[in-house]
Amino acid sequence: MASILYVEDDPINALIIKKLLQKTYHIEIAQDSSSCLDWLKKYKFDLILMDVNLGEEKMDGISIMQKIRQTPHYQSVKVLAVTAFALPEDRERFMQLGFDEYVSKPIEKDSLLNLIAKQLGIK
Numbered sequence: 067m068a069s070i071l072y073v074e075d076d077p078i079n080a081l082i083i084k085k086l087l088q089k090t091y092h093i094e095i096a097q098d099s100s101s102c103l104d105w106l107k108k109y110k111f112d113l114i115l116m117d118v119n120l121g122e123e124k125m126d127g128i129s130i131m132q133k134i135r136q137t138p139h140y141q142s143v144k145v146l147a148v149t150a151f152a153l154p155e156d157r158e159r160f161m162q163l164g165f166d167e168y169v170s171k172p173i174e175k176d177s178l179l180n181l182i183a184k185q186l187g188i189k
Contacts, residue, residue, distance in 0.1 A: 067092050068112040068186050073102045073127065074148070075120045079171075083115065086175050091182070099125035103133070106140060113185055114140075115169070118149040118160070128163055135164060144185040148173070 069092040074080040080095045087093045094109070096102035098120060105111075114134065118127040125133075127147065134140045144167070147160040152170040160168045167185055169178060 068188070069094070069109070070113045070115060070182070071096060071102065071105055071109075071111040072115040072117075072148075073097075073099075073120070073130065074115075074117040076117075079117070083173065083178075086173075086178065087182075090179065099130050102130055106134065106137065110139065111143060113182060114143060114145045115148050116145055116165070118147050118151065128160075131164060146181070146185065 070087060071094050072080060072083050073096045074083065075097055077097070080097070084093050084095060094105055094111075096105050116127040116131050120126055120130075131145045131147075134143070134145060145165055146167045146169055147165040148169045148171065149156070149160070150171045156170070157168040167181060169181060
């Protein structure tokens with residue numbers, strides 16, 4: 067079973083996504099940048115869902131993704147931006163920043179499951 071780390075500061079959003087994915091994937095939740103980095107030291111995830119706006123002054127989801135990309139065994143792990151930014155140019159911007167894919171909120175279950183399967187190479 068593939069493992070996913072979801073970095074999300076809103077406990078309701080985290081719970082919803084965990085409920086959506088837990089039957090198909092092993093999923094862990096990190097509520098902030100430090101817990102995200104702690105999880106990454108302890109466990110090897112197959113995919114990371116990264117909330118872009120974590121409400122932290124020092125590190126947002128973009129900063130954490132860039133830090134993850136500097137970690138040798140996470141350079142090839144897919145990181146998907148999860149955000150309320152939903153304009154067509156927002157997707158392009160997040161892709162240019164280094165995310166592998168983009169998901170806008172509110173998240174639709176089937177779309178998310180299909181996107182994750184595609185990123186993991188599952189048919």
